[in-house]
Amino acid sequence: MMRLYGEKRTSLVRAFAARMRSLSEAEDLIQDLFLKVQALGDIEVEGDGSALLFRMANNLMLDRLRSQTRSSARDEGWRSLQGVSLGDEQVADTPSAEAIVDGRQRYDLMLTTLDTLPPRVARAFTLHKLDGLSHAETAAAMGISRSSVEKHVSAALKALMAKLA
Amino acid sequence: MTGSPKDIETSGLAAADIDAAVEWLVRLQGQAVSEQDWLAFDAWLTASPVHAQAYDAALAFDQRLELDVRTHGENQEAPADHLGATIVPFRRPTRRVWLWSTGGALAAAAVAGAIAWSSGSLLGTHETTYVTGVGERRTIALEDGSRVELNAASRMTVRFERGARRVKLDDAQAFFDVAKDARRPFLIQAGDTGVRVVGTQFDVRHRDGQVAVAVQRGVVEVRPKQASGKTPFRLTAGQGIAHVEGQADDAQVSTVAVEDVTGWRQGRLVYRDRPLSEIAGDLNRLFPRPVKLADEQAANMRLSGVLIVDGQDAMVDRLSNLLPVRTTTTDDAIVIRAR
Numbered sequence: 001m002m003r004l005y006g007e008k009r010t011s012l013v014r015a016f017a018a019r020m021r022s023l024s025e026a027e028d029l030i031q032d033l034f035l036k037v038q039a040l041g042d043i044e045v046e047g048d049g050s051a052l053l054f055r056m057a058n059n060l061m062l063d064r065l066r067s068q069t070r071s072s073a074r075d076e077g078w079r080s081l082q083g084v085s086l087g088d089e090q091v092a093d094t095p096s097a098e099a100i101v102d103g104r105q106r107y108d109l110m111l112t113t114l115d116t117l118p119p120r121v122a123r124a125f126t127l128h129k130l131d132g133l134s135h136a137e138t139a140a141a142m143g144i145s146r147s148s149v150e151k152h153v154s155a156a157l158k159a160l161m162a163k164l165a
Numbered sequence: 166m167t168g169s170p171k172d173i174e175t176s177g178l179a180a181a182d183i184d185a186a187v188e189w190l191v192r193l194q195g196q197a198v199s200e201q202d203w204l205a206f207d208a209w210l211t212a213s214p215v216h217a218q219a220y221d222a223a224l225a226f227d228q229r230l231e232l233d234v235r236t237h238g239e240n241q242e243a244p245a246d247h248l249g250a251t252i253v254p255f256r257r258p259t260r261r262v263w264l265w266s267t268g269g270a271l272a273a274a275a276v277a278g279a280i281a282w283s284s285g286s287l288l289g290t291h292e293t294t295y296v297t298g299v300g301e302r303r304t305i306a307l308e309d310g311s312r313v314e315l316n317a318a319s320r321m322t323v324r325f326e327r328g329a330r331r332v333k334l335d336d337a338q339a340f341f342d343v344a345k346d347a348r349r350p351f352l353i354q355a356g357d358t359g360v361r362v363v364g365t366q367f368d369v370r371h372r373d374g375q376v377a378v379a380v381q382r383g384v385v386e387v388r389p390k391q392a393s394g395k396t397p398f399r400l401t402a403g404q405g406i407a408h409v410e411g412q413a414d415d416a417q418v419s420t421v422a423v424e425d426v427t428g429w430r431q432g433r434l435v436y437r438d439r440p441l442s443e444i445a446g447d448l449n450r451l452f453p454r455p456v457k458l459a460d461e462q463a464a465n466m467r468l469s470g471v472l473i474v475d476g477q478d479a480m481v482d483r484l485s486n487l488l489p490v491r492t493t494t495t496d497d498a499i500v501i502r503a504r
Contacts, residue, residue, distance in 0.1 A: 011207045014217070017224055018193035021231055054203040059293070063306055107237040110230065130234055135195040146195065154191045157227065158184055165173045165226050 004049045005037045012057055019061060029064065033057045106164060113163045117156055120144075124152035173225045178218060185209070186219035190227055292324040300451050302429075310344035311351065316429050318450035325349075338370040340427050343383075354391075356410045361386040361397065368427045373446060379405035379426040389416040432474040441466045441488065445501070452477040459502035463490055466503070 009030060017026035036056055114122045120142070127138040128149065135153075139146045175183060189206055192198070210216055297303050297319050305313045307323060309330055315321055319337030323330075330346070334355040343351045345364030353360040355371035358378075365383025370376070378387050380400045388397040389408035398406055398418050405421030425435035434447055442464040445456045451474060458464045466488050472480055481499050485492050489504045 008207065010217075011210050014210065014220055014224065015193050015198075015203060015206055018190050018227075019198070021194075021228065023224070023228070048200075048204070050207065051200040051204060054200055058198070062308070063304075103233045103236050106229070107233045110233065129231065136197075146197065150188075150191050150195060154184075154188045157187045157191060157223070157230075160230065161175070161183065161187065161223065161226050162180075164230075165175045165222065 001037050001040055001049060001053075005034060005053060008050055008053055012053065015054075016057060016061055020064075025064075029057060029061055032060055036060070109164060110160055113160055114156065117159055121152045121155045121159075124149050125156035128153050173222050173229070175219075175222050175226075178215065178222065182215055182219040183223065186216065186223040189220060190223045292322055294320065294322045296320050299449070299453050307344075309346060309349070312342040314340040314430055316340075316450070334369055334371045336372060338368070338372065338429065340366070340368045340430055342366045357390050357392065358408055358410070359388040359391040359397075361388070367400075368423070370426075373443075374410045375407065376410065377405060377407040377426070379421045379423045381423045381427065387416075428471070429474075434472040434474060436468050436470055436472070438467050438469050440464065441468060441484075441490075441501070444468060444472070444484070448477065448480065454497065454499060456481065456499045456501060459500050462503040463501050466490070 012030050012033070013023070013026045015026075016029055017023045020026050020029065033053070033056055037053070114125060117125075124138055124142060124144075127133045127141055128135065133141060135146050135149045138153075139149045142149070189209065192202060193206065210220060295303070295305055295313075295315060297315050297317055299318050301317055303315045305315060305321075307313065307330075308325060311330070313321065313323075313332075316338040319339060320335040321337050321339060322333040322335075324333075325331075326349075328349060330349050330351045332341075332351070332353045334353060337355075341351070341353070341362075343362050343364050343366070347363055351362045351364075353362075353369055355369055355376045356374070358371075358376040360367075360369060360378055362383065362385045365385055366381040367383075367385050368377075368379045368381070370378075376389065378385060378400065380402055382402050385400045386397040387400055387406050388395070389406070390411070390413055393413060398416065400406060400418060403420060403423060404418050405423070405426065406416050406418050408416040422435075422437075425437065428435040434444070436444060442458060445458055445464075448456045454477060456477075468484075468487060470487055472483060474480070477499070478494065481492050481494075481501070484490065484501070490501050491504045493500045493502075
């Protein structure tokens with residue numbers, strides 16, 4: 001299991017960075033997974049060990065997401081915006097002016113780009129990303145399937161990335 | 166060093182790879198990510214270094230976008246000339262703390278690992294089993310918003326169905342803080358006893374063929390020996406019930422000191438006239454080195470008192486001061502006998 005962990009580590013971090021909306025939290029989570037895997041010792045795994053790793057990481061994440069307050073995500077946001085950090089320690093309390101202006105410009109450009117997209121694509125993206133609804137909630141709000149939501153959000157993200165990245 | 170995020174490098178990447186990366190990213194952001202999704206993602210990611218690059222670019226782009234939304238999305242009504250630093254509240258640097266990891270680690274916690282696994286079913290329900298090892302305590306946040314604190318050496322299976330939230334407690338003790346959901350009652354099966362709640366806080370202990378429920382807040386319905394079909398007991402805050410599995414009419418509602426029953430959550434074991442055999446059982450769920458009772462006389466001794474959970478030797482030492490017993494400690498067991 002330890003060897004498999006070593007092989008799958010970066011894939012797991014990437015997958016959970018998407019879920020947790022944060023690379024550092026995903027790193028932290030997969031570090032915790034290491035401890036769990038270590039605690040398992042030399043066990044024989046039935047079936048695919050890689051799937052077991054994923055399940056364990058997924059359970060760890062669910063535990064965390066639910067006990068975490070929304071505000072911590074916000075704090076993280078402010079701190080990354082400030083971007084002036086040394087390891088885990090913030091060293092500046094004021095954000096740089098460029099960071100705010102850049103972000104504002106990107107945000108405005110995003111809104112104008114969204115206006116050029118098909119209405120359902122823009123709506124799904126707005127509900128999910130801007131209003132913070134989950135895929136399932138977005139699907140319910142629009143009366144479409146979850147996989148349609150995924151398609152719309154993907155389409156919007158592709159278009160925005162082409163324009164803004 | 167400026168605060169603006171690094172530019173996201175996409176120039177060397179094919180549009181098809183970026184598209185695939187974005188689709189993966191969005192799929193992984195959904196709640197219903199399955200093992201198959203993960204295995205397929207892992208296969209795609211490792212198939213080519215270009216895939217990893219494209220994915221990282223999509224991830225970085227998405228995170229910057231979310232940050233922009235968080236920072237500017239809620240300030241749309243703010244006048245345009247307030248664009249500067251005035252919209253940014255002053256915040257002291259904070260360190261991230263995971264709530265569940267702060268719940269008082271036990272001395273022996275490091276030696277044990279909690280394992281949880283899920284299995285899906287075609288009906289859209291799924292079942293997750295949580296297990297804590299000796300000396301390990303764990304807080305579990307369930308998908309409905311309920312929280313369960315699982316005591317050491319416990320096993321619990323949780324199943325969410327359309328019309329009910331079901332929990333099975335095998336050999337276990339747990340404290341429940343159940344989120345209100347009138348349409349999906351929270352049903353606990355502990356041996357032959359059923360517990361039904363809508364939203365409340367309470368403790369259920371199912372050990373050695375006995376079931377005990379103590380209610381901290383709200384109302385809980387308990388049905389000892391469920392199959393007998395008798396009307397359930399309704400417990401309110403400060404009430405408890407105890408039942409020996411298999412017996413028909415032994416259960417009675419009584420007033421209990423709930424903070425004593427739930428003392429384990431704070432690392433305190435509170436006993437009121439309990440046999441040493443029960444205390445030894447509790448100790449054996451906290452530490453890997455077994456505590457053994459050498460004779461019947463010791464097993465039947467009764468104790469009233471509080472044991473702080475720290476080291477095993479210290480706890481046994483305090484026990485031997487509270488009761489007329491002698492203890493012999495070896496590397497692989499602690500033996501308690503009547504003095």
